Amino acid sequence: xxxxxGRGRGRRTINEINMVPFxxxxxxxxxxxxxxxxxxxPSMIDLPSIGxxxxxxxxxxxxxxxxxxxxxxxxxxxxxxxxxTDVAAMVKQNLGTxxxxxxxxxxxxxxxxxxxxxxxDTLQRAGIARxxxxxxxxx
Numbered sequence: 001x002x003x004x005x006g007r008g009r010g011r012r013t014i015n016e017i018n019m020v021p022f023x024x025x026x027x028x029x030x031x032x033x034x035x036x037x038x039x040x041x042p043s044m045i046d047l048p049s050i051g052x053x054x055x056x057x058x059x060x061x062x063x064x065x066x067x068x069x070x071x072x073x074x075x076x077x078x079x080x081x082x083x084x085t086d087v088a089a090m091v092k093q094n095l096g097t098x099x100x101x102x103x104x105x106x107x108x109x110x111x112x113x114x115x116x117x118x119x120x121d122t123l124q125r126a127g128i129a130r131x132x133x134x135x136x137x138x139x
Contacts, residue, residue, distance in 0.1 A: 088126030
């Protein structure tokens with residue numbers, strides 16, 4: 001009997017872990033996973049895609065958020081300082097009847113993201129559909 005060592009008068013047990021059942025279980029699990037893995041259909045993820053605009057905007061209304069979180073409205077060469085509550089009305093007034101006009105939000109990198117989202121939300125609630133963010137490309 002291998003688990004008991006006899007030496008003289010006393011018998012003592014050998015404290016060893018039998019690894020064979022553990023290895024058998026692991027091999028069975030490995031085989032189960034190898035057989036079932038090809039049968040599982042990979043899930044499809046619908047990623048958003050961007051498309052090129054059919055036509056460039058005729059006019060761009062630019063909203064600039066400065067370091068001090070002041071909001072300025074730029075249209076061509078004219079800059080007007082506006083408040084958050086008045087920004088949607090001013091943009092709608094400057095959009096006029098042009099259907100192909102875009103609104104671009106430019107913000108300093110130190111400005112809180114919350115401020116930019118508030119401006120976007122205000123424009124969206126006012127029904128302005130074409131709003132984008134201006135970014136600086138890294139070199």
